[in-house]
Amino acid sequence: MKPITTLLKQGVVLGDGGYLIELERRGYVDSGSGREKVGTGKGSGQFTPEVAIENPDALRELHREFLKAGSQVLQALTFFGTREKLTRAGYGEQTESINAAAVKLAKEVAGEQALVAGSVSRTQLVEREGMGALDKARDHIAEQIRLLKDAGVDFLILETFFHLAEMKHALQCAAAAGLPTVATMSFRPLISQCTDGHSPAECARVMADLGAIAVGANCEQEPTRMLPLLRAMRVATKVPIAAQPAAFRTTDDCHCFTRQPAFPDDLETIQVSRKEFFEFGKQLKVEGIGYVGGCCGCNPAYIRALARGIAEPN
Numbered sequence: 001m002k003p004i005t006t007l008l009k010q011g012v013v014l015g016d017g018g019y020l021i022e023l024e025r026r027g028y029v030d031s032g033s034g035r036e037k038v039g040t041g042k043g044s045g046q047f048t049p050e051v052a053i054e055n056p057d058a059l060r061e062l063h064r065e066f067l068k069a070g071s072q073v074l075q076a077l078t079f080f081g082t083r084e085k086l087t088r089a090g091y092g093e094q095t096e097s098i099n100a101a102a103v104k105l106a107k108e109v110a111g112e113q114a115l116v117a118g119s120v121s122r123t124q125l126v127e128r129e130g131m132g133a134l135d136k137a138r139d140h141i142a143e144q145i146r147l148l149k150d151a152g153v154d155f156l157i158l159e160t161f162f163h164l165a166e167m168k169h170a171l172q173c174a175a176a177a178g179l180p181t182v183a184t185m186s187f188r189p190l191i192s193q194c195t196d197g198h199s200p201a202e203c204a205r206v207m208a209d210l211g212a213i214a215v216g217a218n219c220e221q222e223p224t225r226m227l228p229l230l231r232a233m234r235v236a237t238k239v240p241i242a243a244q245p246a247a248f249r250t251t252d253d254c255h256c257f258t259r260q261p262a263f264p265d266d267l268e269t270i271q272v273s274r275k276e277f278f279e280f281g282k283q284l285k286v287e288g289i290g291y292v293g294g295c296c297g298c299n300p301a302y303i304r305a306l307a308r309g310i311a312e313p314n
């Protein structure tokens with residue numbers, strides 16, 4: 001496989017979809033439903049990636065399905081895999097083994113057919129303890145990036161960051177590790193600004209200035225809601241735009257699905273169809289989007305739809 005920087009120059013790069021919600025639906029990931037609200041950090045086992053060591057066959061199969069659907073990049077399931085998050089889920093001592101196993105699985109399935117990206121997200125320390133916890137957050141992110149590099153990922157995807165301040169630290173850790181990095185923020189409850197008050201355009205500029213090879217947004221919004229946000233980023237930077245929308249319908253009052261009453265046990269009632277991803281795929285070239293995949297709710301059927309949309313002569 002050519003490196004990600006080369007692929008981005010050649011056209012739209014198709015990534016994969018969302019692993020944790022799909023594996024939760026299949027019974028291999030704990031949503032934490034009934035015990036806590038996602039993001040509060042209390043309790044244990046909310047959407048953490050221990051499936052990589054506990055049910056590796058389930059994860060391997062989902063990787064295979066994304067590859068068959070056309071993904072040029074498989075993300076190792078290392079989302080929420082910092083020692084901080086895993087410790088709260090009761091898996092702190094397995095931090096090394098979970099990250100290593102997740103990368104190994106993805107690389108086995110990818111072979112020569114796809115690149116493997118290490119997925120790194122926010123720690124949730126900032127949400128719980130405030131901006132004073134940023135240094136601690138950086139240390140946890142730096143540790144995970146070291147583990148991913150040692151395991152042999154081709155590049156990093158920093159995703160689902162709510163605070164630009166934490167993303168900046170993560171990008172500095174990624175640069176120190178010398179790995180190419182795609183960086184995407186998640187905007188909630190509205191798409192007008194991230195949690196620490198920066199507009200999408202400002203986020204795009206800052207992330208590109210810190211060395212990200214593509215910048216954009218992931219999770220929280222369906223493609224139609226996310227598109228204006230991506231356009232605002234497009235005009236603010238010259239690097240390719242990356243988009244990994246969710247497959248859940250949001251509302252004019254609340255632009256994020258994780259704050260809809262349907263989250264997490266009623267999500268089937270707000271699922272958008274794969275057709276919306278097909279239509280999104282058709283628009284990518286015109287919209288200047290260089291990297292596309294799906295986030296929560298986006299299973300291999302949605303990636304197939306994106307692939308068809310991208311291939312459509314339009």
Ligand SMILES: [Zn+2]
Nearest residue numbers: 219220295296
């Ligand atoms: Zn998501």
